[in-house]
Amino acid sequence: MHVITVANQKGGVGKTTTVINLAAALAAKKQRVLVVDMDFQANATAALLGTAAPAQNMAHVLVGAASLKSVIAESTSRGVSIAPAGDELARADLSLATKMGRETVLKRGLEPLAKDFDIVIVDTSPYLGLLTVNGLVAASHVLVPLSAEFFPMLGLQLLGETISEIRTQMRSTLKVLGYVITSYDKRLGLTGEVIDQLEAKFGNQVFKTRIRTNSNLKVAPAHHRDILQYEAKLPSPRKGTEDYSALAREVMSRLSTS
Amino acid sequence: MHVITVANQKGGVGKTTTVINLAAALAAKKQRVLVVDMDFQANATAALLGTAAPAQNMAHVLVGAASLKSVIAESTSRGVSIAPAGDELARADLSLATKMGRETVLKRGLEPLAKDFDIVIVDTSPYLGLLTVNGLVAASHVLVPLSAEFFPMLGLQLLGETISEIRTQMRSTLKVLGYVITSYDKRLGLTGEVIDQLEAKFGNQVFKTRIRTNSNLKVAPAHHRDILQYEAKLPSPRKGTEDYSALAREVMSRLSTS
Ligand SMILES: Nc1ncnc2c1ncn2[C@@H]1O[C@H](COP(=O)(O)OP(=O)(O)OP(=O)(O)O)[C@@H](O)[C@H]1O
Ligand SMILES: Nc1ncnc2c1ncn2[C@@H]1O[C@H](COP(=O)(O)OP(=O)(O)OP(=O)(O)O)[C@@H](O)[C@H]1O
Ligand SMILES: [Mg+2]
Ligand SMILES: [Mg+2]
Numbered sequence: 001m002h003v004i005t006v007a008n009q010k011g012g013v014g015k016t017t018t019v020i021n022l023a024a025a026l027a028a029k030k031q032r033v034l035v036v037d038m039d040f041q042a043n044a045t046a047a048l049l050g051t052a053a054p055a056q057n058m059a060h061v062l063v064g065a066a067s068l069k070s071v072i073a074e075s076t077s078r079g080v081s082i083a084p085a086g087d088e089l090a091r092a093d094l095s096l097a098t099k100m101g102r103e104t105v106l107k108r109g110l111e112p113l114a115k116d117f118d119i120v121i122v123d124t125s126p127y128l129g130l131l132t133v134n135g136l137v138a139a140s141h142v143l144v145p146l147s148a149e150f151f152p153m154l155g156l157q158l159l160g161e162t163i164s165e166i167r168t169q170m171r172s173t174l175k176v177l178g179y180v181i182t183s184y185d186k187r188l189g190l191t192g193e194v195i196d197q198l199e200a201k202f203g204n205q206v207f208k209t210r211i212r213t214n215s216n217l218k219v220a221p222a223h224h225r226d227i228l229q230y231e232a233k234l235p236s237p238r239k240g241t242e243d244y245s246a247l248a249r250e251v252m253s254r255l256s257t258s
Numbered sequence: 259m260h261v262i263t264v265a266n267q268k269g270g271v272g273k274t275t276t277v278i279n280l281a282a283a284l285a286a287k288k289q290r291v292l293v294v295d296m297d298f299q300a301n302a303t304a305a306l307l308g309t310a311a312p313a314q315n316m317a318h319v320l321v322g323a324a325s326l327k328s329v330i331a332e333s334t335s336r337g338v339s340i341a342p343a344g345d346e347l348a349r350a351d352l353s354l355a356t357k358m359g360r361e362t363v364l365k366r367g368l369e370p371l372a373k374d375f376d377i378v379i380v381d382t383s384p385y386l387g388l389l390t391v392n393g394l395v396a397a398s399h400v401l402v403p404l405s406a407e408f409f410p411m412l413g414l415q416l417l418g419e420t421i422s423e424i425r426t427q428m429r430s431t432l433k434v435l436g437y438v439i440t441s442y443d444k445r446l447g448l449t450g451e452v453i454d455q456l457e458a459k460f461g462n463q464v465f466k467t468r469i470r471t472n473s474n475l476k477v478a479p480a481h482h483r484d485i486l487q488y489e490a491k492l493p494s495p496r497k498g499t500e501d502y503s504a505l506a507r508e509v510m511s512r513l514s515t516s
Contacts, residue, residue: 012270127385222408
């Protein structure tokens with residue numbers, strides 16, 4: 001079972017959009033996928049489960065009041081299950097702070113599920129606190145989404161330092177699965193400059209697939225649909241479906257060689 | 259002196275873009291403006307000060323190692339000063355946690371400057387931790403930017419609860435200056451739906467001004483220019499300049515009547 005944590009402390013760079021749509025694209029390729037929502041804002045949960053907040057969620061799992069298995073639900077996406085977030089996660093950061101083994105709660109919670117899922121995708125909030133650290137410690141791979149703009153580039157240094165710290169302090173073998181551009185607009189000169197900088201710095205770690213700017217990606221979650229479901233009802237071109245399916249192929253190829 | 263804290267725990271909704279460009283538009287209307295960067299990601303600092311990180315910044319102020327006045331610098335925007343953020347702010351949240359009066363450090367630091375500035379604008383990170391709480395406790399007004407999309411609407415509840423808590427627990431008279439749409443694309447049906455919901459919920463608190471989607475707003479910070487400086491070199495229409503100048507007028511009118 002691979003655990004891919006999607007992380008970037010810069011806000012609004014497409015973490016949640018990538019979690020939802022990569023999960024759907026992988027499930028369409030017959031992977032058994034579990035999404036774990038570790039963001040107290042519960043955006044992935046709202047998109048994948050309709051707006052009824054489930055009674056038990058990851059907050060209960062983190063404080064030991066429920067097993068991870070028990071909070072897993074079917075999502076609105078075919079072949080994707082979800083361990084949802086909830087409001088109580090906002091307090092979990094604090095209540096977890098004083099507990100022993102506080103960085104490995106998610107990792108330990110996922111271990112019994114190793115036979116049940118092929119890929120676990122973890123959504124995180126734009127803050128490198130205990131919830132995100134749990135996501136990174138539980139992960140075999142970290143996927144870093146960013147938009148090709150000025151501010152997202154500034155944060156990659158800090159993210160890299162956090163990943164190194166986790167490898168050394170938590171005896172983790174976490175690998176960077178790659179960096180993916182999540183709102184690619186080729187008409188913008190800035191886009192090309194940012195991609196050049198990114199490729200100069202990270203070479204082959206940058207995914208060849210770029211998710212093009214596409215308003216369907218904004219609309220689909222409002223209808224509780226992933227992009228494959230949403231665009232299936234629209235005429236070609238189905239850019240979001242193409243892009244996330246291409247990303248899923250690239251992800252699977254990198255997982256098989258890592 | 260008015261203190262306007264720009265806050266929204268949803269990431270990437272245009273907080274920093276609003277801080278930088280509203281500050282510039284207010285300064286163009288002869289207001290003496292101070293930007294305080296309370297985000298350890300220091301995005302406003304990078305845009306307004308070039309990339310040389312200043313030796314002393316808000317992290318030193320918060321732990322009592324420097325006065326706020328001593329870290330203020332001229333920014334690259336005309337008429338705008340800045341109290342910059344720095345990497346050390348990432349630790350400030352923790353070191354501040356055990357200190358007495360930990361939520362009022364910024365408020366107390368700003369008091370001596372009441373005669374020096376007309377408007378202070380505080381940038382915050384997408385996380386309601388101690389740094390953002392300091393921003394809200396120090397504020398006379400909170401300005402909430404959001405893009406007209408599905409996920410930003412989900413977070414307004416929690417933000418509202420945080421503001422109420424601050425009013426009651428911290429004897430603050432914090433007012434909501436308003437909600438501003440920061441990436442308005444009228445061709446998108448979703449935009450209209452979100453704005454309808456927002457106006458149904460918040461009525462007159464929603465600013466009439468909407469910042470239209472505009473790639474100049476993405477490019478300007480990469481050149482360390484605010485939108486007024488950047489678009490001055492371009493032919494009409496100067497949408498970013500128009501929109502942020504209109505927002506500045508609306509802000510000044512609301513400040514004078516509040
Ligand atoms: N390729 C794209 N084209 C157009 N809009 C996009 C694209 N990718 C994401 N978006 C939109 O951009 C906004 C931010 O994306 P998203 O919420 O996924 O980012 P995030 O990194 O999860 O944010 P946060 O840091 O708050 O968790 C959303 O409204 C989303 O619908
Ligand atoms: N009206 C607009 N048109 C086009 N792009 C915009 C607009 N407003 C903001 N942006 C871009 O959207 C991205 C997110 O904006 P910004 O960084 O200001 O949001 P933020 O709320 O400060 O994010 P964070 O939560 O990470 O602090 C930036 O790259 C910015 O340049
Ligand atoms: Mg998200
Ligand atoms: Mg910001």
